[in-house]
Amino acid sequence: MDFLNIPLPAILAQLVVGLINGSFYALLSLGLAIIFGLLNIINFAHGAQYMLGAFVAWFGVQYLGVNYWAALILVPLTVGAFGMLLERTLLSRLYREDHLYGLLLTFGLALIIEGVFVQLYGVSGKPYATPESLRGALNLGFMFLPKYRAWVIVASLVVCLGSWLIIERTKLGAYLRAGTENSQLLQAFGVNVPLMITLTYGFGVALAAFAGVLAAPIFQVSPKMGSDLIIVVFAVVVIGGMGSILGSIVTGLGLGLVEGLTKVIWPQASGTVIFVIMAIVLLIRPAGLFGKEK
Amino acid sequence: MYQRTLYFVLCVCLLLAPLAIYPVFLMKMLCFALFACAFNLLLGYVGLLSFGHAAFFGLAAYVTGHVLKVLELPTIVGLLGGTLAAGLLGLAVGLLAIRRQGIYFAMITLALAQMVYFFFLQADFTGGENGLQGVPRGSFLGLDLQDDLNLYYFVLAICIGGFVLVYRTVHSPFGQVLKAIRENEPRAISLGYEVDRYKLLAFVLSASLAGLAGALKSVVLQLASLSDAHWHASGEVVLMTLLGGMGTMLGPVVGAGTVVALQNYLASSPVGVWLPAPVVLGAIFVVCVLAFRRGFIGELQALAKKSFNLS
Numbered sequence: 234m235d236f237l238n239i240p241l242p243a244i245l246a247q248l249v250v251g252l253i254n255g256s257f258y259a260l261l262s263l264g265l266a267i268i269f270g271l272l273n274i275i276n277f278a279h280g281a282q283y284m285l286g287a288f289v290a291w292f293g294v295q296y297l298g299v300n301y302w303a304a305l306i307l308v309p310l311t312v313g314a315f316g317m318l319l320e321r322t323l324l325s326r327l328y329r330e331d332h333l334y335g336l337l338l339t340f341g342l343a344l345i346i347e348g349v350f351v352q353l354y355g356v357s358g359k360p361y362a363t364p365e366s367l368r369g370a371l372n373l374g375f376m377f378l379p380k381y382r383a384w385v386i387v388a389s390l391v392v393c394l395g396s397w398l399i400i401e402r403t404k405l406g407a408y409l410r411a412g413t414e415n416s417q418l419l420q421a422f423g424v425n426v427p428l429m430i431t432l433t434y435g436f437g438v439a440l441a442a443f444a445g446v447l448a449a450p451i452f453q454v455s456p457k458m459g460s461d462l463i464i465v466v467f468a469v470v471v472i473g474g475m476g477s478i479l480g481s482i483v484t485g486l487g488l489g490l491v492e493g494l495t496k497v498i499w500p501q502a503s504g505t506v507i508f509v510i511m512a513i514v515l516l517i518r519p520a521g522l523f524g525k526e527k
Numbered sequence: 528m529y530q531r532t533l534y535f536v537l538c539v540c541l542l543l544a545p546l547a548i549y550p551v552f553l554m555k556m557l558c559f560a561l562f563a564c565a566f567n568l569l570l571g572y573v574g575l576l577s578f579g580h581a582a583f584f585g586l587a588a589y590v591t592g593h594v595l596k597v598l599e600l601p602t603i604v605g606l607l608g609g610t611l612a613a614g615l616l617g618l619a620v621g622l623l624a625i626r627r628q629g630i631y632f633a634m635i636t637l638a639l640a641q642m643v644y645f646f647f648l649q650a651d652f653t654g655g656e657n658g659l660q661g662v663p664r665g666s667f668l669g670l671d672l673q674d675d676l677n678l679y680y681f682v683l684a685i686c687i688g689g690f691v692l693v694y695r696t697v698h699s700p701f702g703q704v705l706k707a708i709r710e711n712e713p714r715a716i717s718l719g720y721e722v723d724r725y726k727l728l729a730f731v732l733s734a735s736l737a738g739l740a741g742a743l744k745s746v747v748l749q750l751a752s753l754s755d756a757h758w759h760a761s762g763e764v765v766l767m768t769l770l771g772g773m774g775t776m777l778g779p780v781v782g783a784g785t786v787v788a789l790q791n792y793l794a795s796s797p798v799g800v801w802l803p804a805p806v807v808l809g810a811i812f813v814v815c816v817l818a819f820r821r822g823f824i825g826e827l828q829a830l831a832k833k834s835f836n837l838s
Contacts, residue, residue, distance in 0.1 A: 348806035468638040
């Protein structure tokens with residue numbers, strides 16, 4: 234069975250690849266959206282923190298004997314704590330200024346973090362072994378899907394939906410949503426908003442680090458792994474609109490699929506298709522697909 | 528009055544500078560100074576942070592390189608072609624980007640610039656990873672531009688022209704409206720200004736001048752490469768403007784000079800071996816944003832105002 238003279242299995246295979254990329258877009262844009270919601274800051278260092286996640290996992294294996302499964306928990310905690318430190322010492326000084334300064338500050342941080350790692354480890358990738366239990370492949374009929382990639386899709390979906398449930402269904406999430414609406418009023422009710430901001434930033438950074446650990450066995454661990462990815466994620470965020478948590482997840486996965494599909498139909502355009510979609514969305518719905526005009 | 532004296536002294540210094548400093552290095556500084564001035568027109572006077580200005584700079588560098596090397600047309604045609612191309616790209620990007628404000632504006636310009644970057648990466652005429660090398664400098668009205676000193680005065684004249692254009696724009700009624708938009712956009716709208724048109728015009732002007740800077744750069748260094756269009760270059764021009772003082776006329780010039788000199792120093796001295804340029808630039812970014820938001824010139828102006836009550 235063919236579609237546009239392209240064999241159907243090839244399309245399905247690329248869709249699965251797209252879904253994997255989409256999983257990373259979803260995790261990263263979710264983190265960005267959560268941070269933006271409460272802090273009104275675009276975290277430019279998100280790509281660097283994703284890279285940091287992969288590197289800390291690699292350190293864990295290399296020097297401390299921390300295996301993949303432990304890293305999946307410990308690395309987000311470590312990098313998230315580092316994020317909280319950055320927020321307390323640097324970002325928190327800027328809340329009264331124009332929000333653009335937050336973007337510039339995190340841009341500077343991204344340059345520093347990436348620069349240090351390039352200096353120490355060069356630009357070539359470091360291999361990270363796939364965990365024993367996830368080696369091998371599943372036969373889907375139309376393609377062999379490496380087990381690890383299937384795990385990436387599942388894990389990121391679970392984490393994304395889990396985060397969504399926490400935000401929508403728990404008391405802590407209710408505080409977060411209230412803070413996004415009006416943080417001053419929330420503080421007047423006796424909620425420790427500065428602490429909440431710190432924890433939220435830490436959580437967003439931890440999501441990026443989690444994505445980094447997931448990515449380590451697929452893409453090699455390299456200092457530059459986050460820098461171009463983050464701009465695609467920015468486009469994803471613009472397309473989805475900042476208003477909705479679920480929106481950022483859906484848009485991330487959806488755009489991964491679109492990108493995968495473009496790879497079969499017109500490979501040269503696969504690098505740019507997300508940006509083209511962004512341009513179209515901006516023309517038709519400037520606030521983004523799920524966004525609300527403020 | 529003191530301002531006029533300052534500009535005069537600066538011009539004399541620039542005219543005499545090649546006696547003491549390597550002209551190609553000076554020209555590189557001038558190109559980036561023009562680039563930063565063009566960027567500052569948008570950030571400092573309209574309050575729009577574009578994170579994609581490298582696309583205009585890079586596109587113009589490629590177009591100029593192509594016109595001079597492949598089509599073998601005169602230098603001035605190459606420069607005009609590059610500037611025009613950047614202006615047209617600016618029109619397209621501007622039309623999209625001005626639909627959103629603030630942080631979104633920054634992200635949209637960044638994403639569109641990245642799209643342009645991917646296009647350059649794949650297109651044939653850019654030479655991919657190698658870039659366009661050996662762009663001929665040609666001549667202008669019988670002046671041989673192969674000679675570094677001739678080229679220096681040619682570039683200096685164009686850069687001063689660009690600077691005067693920015694100066695005139697900012698101090699014109701049009702510039703006043705731009706500042707009004709920066710200060711309070713809803714109010715400007717309520718006064719009956721078609722804000723979007725003003726923003727778009729400012730954006731196109733800024734993109735064209737950034738293009739002119741890129742075009743000059745490809746003539747000076749005889750090279751147009753992917754790094755001109757990379758988002759790191761967009762970040763650098765933000766840093767130059769911020770460091771020198773955004774919303775001041777001379778700030779971007781000072782900032783560009785400082786950053787280019789610093790990069791040059793790190794690339795050639797032993798310090799650069801263990802202290803890579805991105806880390807230094809990133810650290811300056813952080814310090815600027817946290818403690819030094821007015822930049823060199825902005826701080827100086829504030830100081831002058833305080834101590835001498837000059838305006």
